[in-house]
Amino acid sequence: MTKVRLSALALLGTTTGLVGLQTQTAHADIIHADDVIIQFSLCVGNDCVNGENFGFDTVRLKENNLRIHFQDTSGSSSFPSNDWRIVINDSSNGGDNYFAVEDSNTSRQVFRVDAGAPANSLRVDSAGDVGIGESNPIVELHIQDGDSPTVRLEQDGSSGFTPQTFDIVSNEANFFIRDVTNGSQLPFRIKPGADTDALFIAADNDIGIGTDSPAAPMHIRRSTGGFLSMIELENNGPVALIMDNNDASTPVEWRIGQIPGSTDLVFVTPDAVGDEFKLSTGGNLTITGNFISGSTTLNVPDYVFSEDYELRPLNDVRAFIKANSHLPEVPSASQIAAEGLDMNKMQMVLLKKVEELTLYTLAQEDRILALSEEVQRLSR
Structure with missing residues (x-):
């Protein structure tokens, strides 16, 4: 049966005194050649009834297939002419319940709200802030949910690129990025x-x-103060810290780390034969080159050879050794055990003792020569 669509005025009757009203047969369209003003409510649809209870509704659409079609009849190519439609629910049995805006030229629903959506599923406040699940958005986009509010970024492969999905998630445990495509790994996390x-x-x-x-x-x-580990390198196997100078004129690469099959800490260049520097887990240090200390604070004991240097008498040295069981100025075994060994300082002390020993030897040589000459004189 053909639908009959009447204006509210037509529902009142076909009084011939109404201005601009043309009445025709029941199956004919009713055309108004002037503006139509309805001062009360309007019901449109097959299921509107006489005495409709509008409540606070001003306009009501009432039938089993609800659609509002915006058909743009612009004839020139320079004017926009796309058609749009507001669609309420599927028209098929068992279909979905929803409100949608359809691009009618392509039959695509570009905006849709399914029935049963919670309150404030989408809220735009007076400042233009958008709330998702939030009635009072505080920032430009405010997402609220009872459990792990999430933003999903999904590349679906429709443009020829490999599909990939990431989630941006926040909850009481952490803020994180989840690689959904690759086993939901969490490559980035921030703890509250x-x-x-x-x-x-x-x-x-x-x-x-x-x-x-x-x-x-x-x-x-x-x-935080105090001793603190600032960097930790951890691997299920050897690790290395690489320093690479890729300047073409002076290229060099140094690595500090472990060599597979070894537990020692090594300092090497990749093209070196053997280790340049090795520290074993037992505390032994091995270097293949020379150990050079260029400290300007070293007090090299050349002053021992100055004429005004007072060399300790050997009797005093003997007495010191007998009382202390070590040479003067040389740290004792207990001191080294408690404080460690300063290699630079120790080297200078040992050098001083060697130089003093040389002076003792030279003095003894002079005395031996003098005694030899005296023996020769007395034997004549």
């Missing part, structure tokens, strides 16, 4: 309570950890 500038990237790409003023490509700062 992390300090300001826990991770900072400057405009020149320097990275600060604990500082917003990194002074190097990687700058780590802590203010």
Whole structure:
């Protein structure tokens, strides 16, 4: 049966005194050649009834297939002419319940709200802030949920690129990025309570950890005081710290770390034969080159050979050794055990003792020569 669509005025009757009203047969359209003003409510649809209870409704659409079609009849190609439609629910048995805005030229629903959506599923406040699950959005986009509010970024492969999905999630345990495609790994996490500038990237790409003023490509700062491990390298196998100078004129690469099959700490260049520097787990240090100390604080004991240097008499040295069981100025075994051994200072002390021993030997040589000459004189 053909639907009959009447205006509210037509529902009142076909009084011939109404201006601009043309009445025709029941199956004919009713055309008004003037504006139509309805001062009360309007019901449109097959299921509207006489005495409709509108409540506070001003306009009501009432039938089993509800659609509002916006058909743009612009004839020139320079004017926009796309058609749109508001669609309420599927028209098929067992279909979905929803409110949708349809691009009618392509039959695509570009906006849709399913029935049963919770309150404030989408809220735009007077400042233009958008709330998702939030009735009073505080920032430009405010997402609220009772358990782990999540933003999903999904590349579906429709443009020819490999599908990939990431989630950005926040909850009471942490803020994290989840690689959904690859086993829901969590490559990035922040625990609640992390300090300001826990991770900072400057405009020149320097990275600060604990500082917003990194002074190097990687700058780590802590203010807890006391002994603190600042960097820890951990692997299920040998690890290395690589320093690579890729300047073509002076290329060199140094590695500090472990060599597979060894527990020693080594300092090598990749093309070196053997280890340049090795520290064993037992505390032994091995170097293949020379050990050179260029400290300007070393007091080299050349002063021993000055004419005004007072060489300790051997009787005094003998008495000191008998009382202390070590040479004067040389640290004792107990002192070394308690304080460790300063190699630079020890080398200078030993050099001084060698130089003093040389002076003792020269003095003894002079005395031996003098006694030999005296013996020869007395034997004549």
